Amino acid sequence: MKTTGGTPVTGTSSAGAEAAVGRGAKTIEAKEVNLYYGDFQAVENVSMKIEPNKVTALIGSSGCGKTTFLRALNRMHELTPGASVDGQISLDGEDVYGAGVDPVQVRRLVGMVFQSPNPFPTMSVYENVAAGLSLNAGRMKKAEKDAVVERSLRGANLWEEVKDRLDKPGSGLSGGQQQRLCIARAIAVEPEVLLMDEPCSALDPVATLAIEDLIRELKDRYTIAIVTHNMQQAARASDLTAFFNLEKSGRPGRLVEIGATETIFTKPAQQATEDYVSGRFG
Amino acid sequence: MASGVERRLLAQGSTGWARRAKDRFATLVIAAAFGLAMIPLISLLYEVGKRGLPGISLEFFTSDARGVVAGGGAEHAIVGTLVITGVAALISVPIGIMAAIYMTEYGTGKLRRALTFFVDVMTGIPSIVAGLFAYALFEIFFGPGIRLGVMGSLALSVLMIPIVIRSAEEVLKIVPNHLREAAYALGTPKWKTITRIVLPTAFAGLVTGVMLATARIIGETAPLLVTTGVIDSINSDPFNGRMQNLAVYAYNEYRSPGVMKQASYDRAWAAALTLIAIVMILNVLARLVYRRYRTEIS
Numbered sequence: 001m002k003t004t005g006g007t008p009v010t011g012t013s014s015a016g017a018e019a020a021v022g023r024g025a026k027t028i029e030a031k032e033v034n035l036y037y038g039d040f041q042a043v044e045n046v047s048m049k050i051e052p053n054k055v056t057a058l059i060g061s062s063g064c065g066k067t068t069f070l071r072a073l074n075r076m077h078e079l080t081p082g083a084s085v086d087g088q089i090s091l092d093g094e095d096v097y098g099a100g101v102d103p104v105q106v107r108r109l110v111g112m113v114f115q116s117p118n119p120f121p122t123m124s125v126y127e128n129v130a131a132g133l134s135l136n137a138g139r140m141k142k143a144e145k146d147a148v149v150e151r152s153l154r155g156a157n158l159w160e161e162v163k164d165r166l167d168k169p170g171s172g173l174s175g176g177q178q179q180r181l182c183i184a185r186a187i188a189v190e191p192e193v194l195l196m197d198e199p200c201s202a203l204d205p206v207a208t209l210a211i212e213d214l215i216r217e218l219k220d221r222y223t224i225a226i227v228t229h230n231m232q233q234a235a236r237a238s239d240l241t242a243f244f245n246l247e248k249s250g251r252p253g254r255l256v257e258i259g260a261t262e263t264i265f266t267k268p269a270q271q272a273t274e275d276y277v278s279g280r281f282g
Numbered sequence: 283m284a285s286g287v288e289r290r291l292l293a294q295g296s297t298g299w300a301r302r303a304k305d306r307f308a309t310l311v312i313a314a315a316f317g318l319a320m321i322p323l324i325s326l327l328y329e330v331g332k333r334g335l336p337g338i339s340l341e342f343f344t345s346d347a348r349g350v351v352a353g354g355g356a357e358h359a360i361v362g363t364l365v366i367t368g369v370a371a372l373i374s375v376p377i378g379i380m381a382a383i384y385m386t387e388y389g390t391g392k393l394r395r396a397l398t399f400f401v402d403v404m405t406g407i408p409s410i411v412a413g414l415f416a417y418a419l420f421e422i423f424f425g426p427g428i429r430l431g432v433m434g435s436l437a438l439s440v441l442m443i444p445i446v447i448r449s450a451e452e453v454l455k456i457v458p459n460h461l462r463e464a465a466y467a468l469g470t471p472k473w474k475t476i477t478r479i480v481l482p483t484a485f486a487g488l489v490t491g492v493m494l495a496t497a498r499i500i501g502e503t504a505p506l507l508v509t510t511g512v513i514d515s516i517n518s519d520p521f522n523g524r525m526q527n528l529a530v531y532a533y534n535e536y537r538s539p540g541v542m543k544q545a546s547y548d549r550a551w552a553a554a555l556t557l558i559a560i561v562m563i564l565n566v567l568a569r570l571v572y573r574r575y576r577t578e579i580s
Binding site: 074079105106109111112116119120135136171186 | 460461468471474478
């Protein structure tokens with residue numbers, strides 16, 4: 001395991017220069033990935049490919065390791081004390097866990113949107129969107145930054161709603177707006193892959209639809225993986241669906257199957273998948 | 283009222299009466315307990331105000347006590363208190379906040395637990411021990427009998443650091459983890475996440491904690507008696523010579539009142555009143571800062 005697939009990425013200051021230009025969507029691939037929290041194995045032997053310019057939905061019951069797996073893709077998993085990873089994950093062929101790879105650099109290329117909206121409470125709408133640039137891209141001309149902020153907010157379908165209150169606190173927006181603000185913040189640094197961990201679970205149906213529309217638009221530019229508990233959402237918004245399951249509680253979660261969303265929802269290969277998507281499980 | 287309505291919402295005879303009586307009794311007991319708790323506080327403020335005000339005069343704030351037989355003021359003690367406490371805060375705040383950052387953001391396992399334990403122990407150190415520690419330390423370098431303002435500051439920092447650590451730790455702990463994760467997900471290194479996200483979010487709470495810790499140590503007497511000594515004239519240089527402060531000043535005016543006893547006692551009470559006023563100002567400032575800079579954390 002852990003063979004380096006390409007040039008190791010090190011250093012933390014080079015991201016700024018290319019942050020302004022699009023990087024393009026890239027493939028992220030997992031091979032025989034096992035994930036642990038201390039002695040407890042949360043995910044067992046997952047191999048799957050998340051393809052560029054497609055939305056891949058990860059579905060499955062609570063505790064089956066979808067979120068854990070998602071967080072392993074941009075090395076957020078290891079932030080939990082005691083967490084460890086075994087197996088290989090590669091971004092565009094390059095080993096994400098290879099020797100010399102800087103997790104900070106990985107996270108610049110693989111962005112993430114979280115379950116509940118988490119704008120920085122000390123920052124305005126503008127500052128929130130520009131946060132990735134201000135924090136990590138070094139000095140930048142005001143006009144250039146303005147352009148990135150506008151483009152990101154437009155990209156997140158939020159510009160029209162907030163253009164007159166860019167200097168107001170980001171936490172003053174509604175829940176759905178806050179989540180789109182977080183998406184704008186994530187895409188402002190032009191990642192190659194966007195991971196979404198149940199981005200709509202804290203939102204009402206109207207805000208949920210707005211985010212789903214947005215996800216469909218964003219796939220033109222990014223590779224998107226989304227964890228969801230909402231079957232309709234997976235069916236509506238994704239191209240590929242991966243079904244995770246665990247035999248029983250206390251056992252690690254496994255990938256049961258992955259395929260075109262339509263296939264998974266209409267004629268899946270596995271009985272467990274069919275039971276889950278049709279609401280018969282246990 | 284329609285005749286068919288069954289009236290179930292009315293108080294039911296004696297049970298309703300008994301319940302109301304119990305409610306009133308409990309309210310009374312709690313109010314009485316609150317009143318009892320307020321008595322010492324109110325009477326203290328009243329007494330200090332009553333006895334302190336006669337000693338308050340322009341002279342009290344604008345002259346020292348050098349060479350005076352009767353009269354004189356406490357300007358040297360006020361200046362000394364502010365300088366000694368200020369330097370103590372300058373030493374304690376960076377150390378305390380950085381230690382708290384270590385404990386909330388970096389520390390794990392045994393080392394962290396050991397630190398928490400020692401901070402707890404430090405919180406309970408008697409203040410005279412802190413004073414003797416500072417004295418013993420300076421004695422090594424400057425010989426016996428050394429008295430400096432900065433020695434007092436050091437002694438006070440020994441008392442202040444654990445308080446700052448504790449309050450800063452509590453404040454940093456309530457910065458939600460999802461904000462740190464949001465920063466990490468943007469490819470932000472840990473140190474920047476702490477300096478640019480965690481600390482600004484916790485700013486109001488940190489300032490409040492520091493101000494309350496300052497208020498806590500500003501009235502210390504014992505550690506200053508053995509470190510900054512007693513002097514009658516103004517000295518604002520903590521690195522050179524003895525330095526007076528309000529608590530020691532009040533103590534001295536009472537212990538050796540001189541010929542005009544009552545005037546000395548008045549000055550002692552005025553010093554006490556001034557000290558309370560400074561503490562109150564710090565408290566009000568803490569509240570203002572908290573209101574102004576507090577961040578709503580979802």
